[in-house]
Amino acid sequence: VSGQEITFEPDDRYNAFLTTCSKAPHGGGKLAGFAVAVKDNISTKGIETTCASKILKGYIPPYDAHVVELLKKSGAAIVGKTNMDEFGMGTTTENSAFGPTLNPCDTGRVPGGSSGGSAAAIAAGMVRMALGTDTGGSIRCPAAFCGIVGLKPTYGRVSRYGLIAYANSLEQIGPMGRTVTDVSMLMGVIAGHDRRDSTSHNKPYTHTPKAGIKGLKIGIPQEYFGAGVDPAVATVVNKAIGRLEELGATTVPCSIPSMEYALAAYYVTCTCEASSNLARFDGVRYGPAADTKKSWHEAFRDVRRAGFGTEVRRRIMLGTYALSSGYYGKYYAKAQIARENVKKDFARIFADVDVIAGPTMPTVAFKLGEKSDPLSMYLSDILTVPVNLAGIPAISVPCGKAHGMPVGLQIMGRPGEDERVIDVAYTYEQAVS
Amino acid sequence: MREDEIEPSLPQEEVLRNAAAQEDGFIKAPRVME
Secondary structure, three states, X not given: OOOEEEEOOOOXXXXXXXXXXXXXXXXXXXXXXXXXXXXXXXXXXOEXXXXXXXXXXXXXXXOOOHHHHHHHHOOOEEEEEEOOOXXXXXXXXXXXXXXXXXXXXXXXXXXXXXXXXXXXXXXXXXXXXXXXXXXXXXXXXXXXXXXXXEEEOOOOOEOOOOEOOOOOOOOEEEXXXXXXXXXXXXXXXXXXXXXXXOOOOOOOOOOOOOOOOOOOEEEEEHHHHOXXXXXXXXXXXXXXXXXXXXXXXXXXXXXXXXXXXHHHHHHXXXXXXXXXXXXXXXXXXXXXXXXXXXXXXXXXXXXXXXXXXXXXXXXXHHHHXXXXXXXXXXXXXXXXXXXXXXXXXXXXXXXXXXXXXXXXXXXXXXXOOOOOOHHHHHHOOOOOXXXXXXXXXXXXXXXXXEOOXXXXXEEEEOOOOHHHHHHHHHHHHHHHO | OOOOOXXXXXXXXHHHOOOXXXXXXXXXXXXXXX
């Protein structure tokens, strides 16, 4: 079945999309005719891809990302590119050069970020499923804030070929949807080996979600219910964990002491990688023109000063500083030690339990403009970044409301056990719906 | 070592399509040397 198309003309009152395709072609397959949205940092041949940055305004990729090739093969209709924090740098989608996305549950609040456009498009019913990317929580946070499901796959299960890189060692493309079944179905399409990504595993995903968690052992880390976590959020999540116990799971208290340094290790690592990755935006091969009459130094500086937003420039400067001669050992090397400790903590806990559960985010969605200083924004990533540092899979599934806003239950699994976190989330979802 | 294998790559016009400044089929860049 080729040569079909769907019409897509949504009322995008939430600014979820940066680009929409009013006629979206599709073929036959598992996702035949499903409207799927793609985050704007994933390359789509012939469709403008900006990373929500002025520095890529007008950029039309000449090729598809691996995941987009797979989507097309599955029959999905790519209906548009979703809004995000510029280059994925943010927790609210307010750092977009093209205006913030609003949370469909309360338009005075942010949808979370950085995949806020994808989450809002699903929550508002504009698309059935969407792709996001998760470097430090960017799929799980907006899933929690908008009341949908989002999976950060095990590092390496989904190819990053064609993803415009921000922090390669941390980020993964992942599925977002209204239900665990949809997320699982989309994961089945995008996972698998791709030799164009040297970190790609040969581990396709062929799973169908199964309910049933009798005898499952769940670790409950004390740090996920400690200082900084809104007690109203903790109460909702504790109730959800109680539900998992009623369904046959047992819970075990545990501790991730390395979390004390996880956030610092994360921000050093991601800014260092960003400073290197974003050096390519020089106004020469793509993006707004550099003035070729000027010297390289001046032209490069002018294009980047005009094209990058405040948060992107902040992270490039922090990363460049941390990698500079004489400081490398003090920051980057130390961050890698802290990262290793996070991995070891997870490995130790997973020797005893099957999954770890806690809140996805320490609070519900912030009000627009509420997080005005960058540090307090960074602190809100504390419960999501350990997963990226360790490369393990984690899902956020809606588990109720606090202050009238959705709360996400986060289930983290052993490396490669994406199927298990899907099953736990599915069991919970089926029991409460 | 194995033999080199030629794989598909982008045609020149597609590579140039996103470049703001071009000359004679090349991408034009600011001066690197003073």
